[in-house]
Amino acid sequence: xxxxxxxxxxxxxQSGTKIFQDTIFQRHNTFSTTAADNHSGEENExxxxxxxxxxxxxxxxxxxxxxIGMSMLEAAHENDIELEGACEGSxxxxxxxxxxxxxxxxxxxxxxxxxxxxxxxxxFGLTETSRLGCQVIASPExxxxxxxxxxxxxxxxxxxxxxxxx
Numbered sequence: 001x002x003x004x005x006x007x008x009x010x011x012x013x014q015s016g017t018k019i020f021q022d023t024i025f026q027r028h029n030t031f032s033t034t035a036a037d038n039h040s041g042e043e044n045e046x047x048x049x050x051x052x053x054x055x056x057x058x059x060x061x062x063x064x065x066x067x068i069g070m071s072m073l074e075a076a077h078e079n080d081i082e083l084e085g086a087c088e089g090s091x092x093x094x095x096x097x098x099x100x101x102x103x104x105x106x107x108x109x110x111x112x113x114x115x116x117x118x119x120x121x122x123x124f125g126l127t128e129t130s131r132l133g134c135q136v137i138a139s140p141e142x143x144x145x146x147x148x149x150x151x152x153x154x155x156x157x158x159x160x161x162x163x164x165x166x
Contacts, residue, residue, distance in 0.1 A: 050143035054081045055101065057151045066138040072098060072147060073133035084153055089134035091115045094123035095153040096133035101146040103129060108141045125150040 049065040054076060056062065066075040073096045076083035084095035097120070100106040106129040112120065116135050123130060133147070 048140075050138050050140060050145075052138070052142070052144075053146040054083070054098075055146060055148045056082065057149055061146075068138050068140065070138050071134050072096075072136040072138070075138065076133060081149075083133055083149060085134060091119060091132070091134065094119045094121075094132065097123040097125075097150055097153065098131055098133045098136065099125075099127050099148040099150065100129040100131060100136075101148050105142060105145040106131075108139075109136060123150070124152045 048068045050068065052064055052066045052072065052075065054062045054064070062079065062081050064075060064079045064081070066072070071089060073083060073085045073089050075081075076096075077085065083098065085093075086095040087093040089096070100109070109131065112131060112135065116132050119132060120126060120130055123132075136142075136147075
């Protein structure tokens with residue numbers, strides 16, 4: 001790819017200068033870019049994923065594949081799992097509250113930040129293994145993790161509202 005930049009300042013010189021009237025200066029800067037090769041040499045282009053299960057408030061289990069690096073909130077939205085996330089992952093609410101069902105997986109998570117703990121204090125049905133789905137990021141050691149969705153959330157929506165991501 002080639003990008004050319006042309007600067008064309010036009011001016012009228014003051015009397016007595018050696019610059020000709022309406023002189024045009026042109027400057028061409030050219031550079032090219034190439035996409036970085038991020039392949040490890042393997043021909044497998046599939047994204048690395050882990051298996052995660054969400055257990056909804058009715059006890060129904062939803063098994064999904066989650067790409068490494070994706071939050072559980074994003075994964076739930078991409079798979080039509082009813083996890084609200086009113087603030088869209090900006091750590092300003094507790095509506096993406098999830099409960100890690102196995103302590104083994106809970107202990108593998110990064111410790112919650114003070115901001116996350118502040119929001120968790122507002123969550124409905126808080127447990128010892130509660131986390132915000134927007135802060136739980138898929139990593140290989142979380143393969144097989146099960147998350148329960150609480151029976152309710154504290155939000156401003158009317159009863160019966162089913163959240164849909166934007």
